[in-house]
Amino acid sequence: MSRQAKRKLNPELIPWRLFVVVGFVLLLFTALIARAAYIQIIEPDKLRHESDMRTLRTSSNQVQRGLITDRNGEMLAVSVPVRAVWADPKISHDKDAFKDMRRWQALADVLHEPVDKIVSKVQRDPKRRFIYLKRQVTPAVAEYIKQLKISGIYLKSESRRYYPAGETAAQLVGLTNIDDVGIEGIENAYDSWLTGTPSKQKVRKSRDGKVVQRLDIVEEGESSNDLVLSIDQRIQQLAYRELKRTTEINQATSGSVVVLDVLTGEVLAMVNTPSYNPNSRENLQSYRMRNRALTDTFEPGSTVKPFVVAAALEAGTVERDELINTSPGWMRVGGRQVRDTINYGNMTLDKILVKSSNVGISKVSLSMPVQELLGTYQSMGLGNYSGINLAGESAGLIHDRRRWSDFERATLSYGYGLTATPLQLARMYATLGSGGVLYPVSILKLKQAPRGEQVISEQTAKDVMEMMLGVTERGGTATQAHIDGYPIAGKTGTSRKSIAGGYGDDYVSLFAGVAPVHNPRLAISIVVNEPKGDRYHGGDVAGPAFAKIMSGALQMLNVEPLNEKEKVELAAIARRAE
Amino acid sequence: MSIVVLSNAVGVVYTSHATRKLTSQMDHLLQERDRLDIEWRNLLLEEQSKSEHSRVTRIATKDLKMVRPLPKEEVVIRLQ
Structure with missing residues (x-):
């Protein structure tokens, strides 16, 4: 024992042991360095990949569909x-989720x-x-x-x-389906403009889910765009309310109203009945979803009479102050009869429009070549697309042929034998209001008035408007469309609906007009389809709604009512019809 | 030389940390923007339903007994 203790007190270096230990430690270090170098320099990709798997994420941002607003920024569609x-x-099955x-x-x-x-x-x-x-x-x-x-x-x-505007603008604005794709109306027509695509980006996230590094963009997204319509929601609302009331009172099957800005061709309101609530899609019926103001055509009846007068004045076949003899209240044309309700005798052009005389207007029509009349109709947009660019728009029908019988030329003058949409009708009256300039119709808000086309002379447009002043005065066909303060150049229309082999018992009641005459701002057309009540005449059915919508809309647009001096001047013009 | 390398290394570490912090802050702000956008959209809907014309008309005519003047009752006041 003591010998052993003694030896411990004086330790001796044993060199081979030292070398072994030092060598071993050095070897370990070399191995570590080699491994580190291997990982860092020779083969770094695998671990980088492992790290990326744990931290790299692709994040995509959701893009909402663009807003649709009216011209004053009121929302019509919001996502x-x-x-x-x-x-x-x-x-669910693997994790046994049905236990609880x-x-x-x-x-x-x-x-x-x-x-x-x-x-x-x-x-x-x-x-x-x-x-x-x-x-x-x-x-x-x-x-x-x-x-x-x-x-x-x-x-x-x-x-x-x-759709905050609900049923008032339902057909116009349209709908998206459940996957956010526009399927009707504006939503459909401007789908790609409104739709954005999400952008995808690679990001590095830390352990607590925070983004710490933004790497490259995987997919460039496109932000969606908003759309500003030319609609004025206040007028749209007013028009819908009045049209709905009119449709209900007259038990009509459907109705449409179009309000156009005379100076730019913008659509300020476009409503249809029956409508639907675009916010609840349980029971959508396709007949409610049609934008009838664009898609449905009808024979425009007497509402085209002013344009016959305009065509004749342009052609020079009648004079502004010409008297036309309509006695005895009917006439025979090519073996068929054209008749008025009573014998009006000698009539001025003004009076023909005010009393809506079929005989008088037929004589005006027969005074000029049929090509003049058809040319005027066509140049005012009949038989052609309006430029609104929405799916389903109808161009109407206006025959283009050489030979017309005299009777057909007469019927053309009081609106039979051709078809038009409510939009086209409003556009024709807007052309009168703008001094004979035809503008393309726009549903989008315009920065400036587009280039129009002068289709009839300014003087003719003005003359024809003045001739129509008497229509809403006492003795005219639409006294119910009269508005105190805003003189109207409007015309009633009542056309029988054609059925297979002739004309049936159903009517289309119309009123179209432009106001105020001394400084035209708005053109409105109202079409009420198949009124079932006792009254079916355009002045009785569509006239009151016209007065309400026109006066309300002009007030909303701050159009100045007539002052006393202008009133006297206009009264003098209107008296000429007597 | 080695001191320069070392301090440079520390600098790199520091700036990358700062960048990460700022990135995470930006991400946070972006999320905040999205949240505010959603809130804005909902508020828009609320504003729209509150200011709906038929509702305003009803309140004005029924509760406040207001009437729209006829065109002939309007008085035009010109500034200038």
Whole structure:
């Protein structure tokens, strides 16, 4: 024992042991350095890949569909982000999610559906990986579902379109389907402009989910664009209310109103009845969704008479002050009869329009070659697209042929044998108001007036408007369309609807006009289809609505009413019709 | 030389940390923007439904007993 202790007190260096230990340590270090160098320099890709797998994420931002507003910035369509609830049945089965039925019950309650329906949907096919349970749920509901923490139930972002204007602009603005694609109206026509595509970006996220580095953009997105319509929602609302009332009172099948800005060709209102609520899509009926103001044509009846006078004045076949003999209140043309309600005797052009004399206007029409009349109709936009550029627009029908019988030439002058849309009718009257300049119709708000085309002389347009002053005065055909303060150049129309083999018992009642005559601003056409009441005459059916819409709209646009001096001057002009 | 290299290395670490912090802040702000955008859209809807013309007309005529003057009752006042 003592010998051993003694030896410990004086340790001796044993060189081979030292070399072994030092050598071993050095070897370890070399190995470490070699390994580090291998990882860093020779083969770094694998670990980089591993790191990227844990930190790199592709983030995409959701792009909302563009807004649609009216000309004053009022919203007509707004997209709001919502969530879709979807299930992955495979995960639900693997994680045994059906153990706790209380959660499923809560899910069913918040989605307003029976619980067994939802459960059976998910249970039916355990191999499926994706089922929509409910689309477009509000963020609050989505948050609740998230808290339920059911395995295999997930949320997905999507957006929902709201239409604050509701049924007043339903056909015009149109609809998107559940996948946010425009399928009707403006939503359809300007779909690519309104739709944005999300951009995708690679980002590096830290452990707590914060983005710490933005890397390259995977997919360049495109932000959506907003759309400003030429519609004035105040006028749109007013027009819809009046049209709806008119349709109900007269038990009509449908109706349309178009309000045009005379100076620019912009559409200020375009409404149709029957309408629908675009915010609830349970029972959409296609006949309610049609924008009848563009798609439906009818024979315009007496509303085209002013343009016959305009054509004759342009052609020089009648004079401004010419007297036309309509005795004895009927005439025979090519073996058929054209008749007035009573014998008006000698009439001025003014009086022909004010009393809406078929005989008088037929004589005016027969005084000029038929090509003059058709040319005037066509140059005012009949038989042609208006430039509004919406799907389903009808161009109307105006025959283009060489030979016309005299009777056909007469009927053309009181609006039979050709068809037009309410929009075309409004546009014709707007052309009178703008001093004979035809503007392309625009549904988008314009920065400046477009280039129009002078189709009739300014003097003729002015003369014809003055001739129509008497229509809404006492003795005219539409006293109910009279507005105190705003003189109107308007014309009634009542046309029988054609059926196979002739004309039936249904009518189309119309009123179209432009006001105020001394400084025209608005052109309005009102078409009421198949009024079932006792009254079917255009002045009785469409006249009152015209007065309400026109006076309301002019007041909204701050158009000055007539002052006393102008009133006296206009009265003098109107008296000439007597 | 080695001191320069070392301080440079520390500098690189520091700036990359600062960049990450700023990036995360930016991301946070972007999320805030999205949240505000959603809120704005909902407020728009609320404003729209509150200011709906038929509602305003109803309140004006029924509750406040207002009437729209006829064109002939209007008085035009010219400035200048």
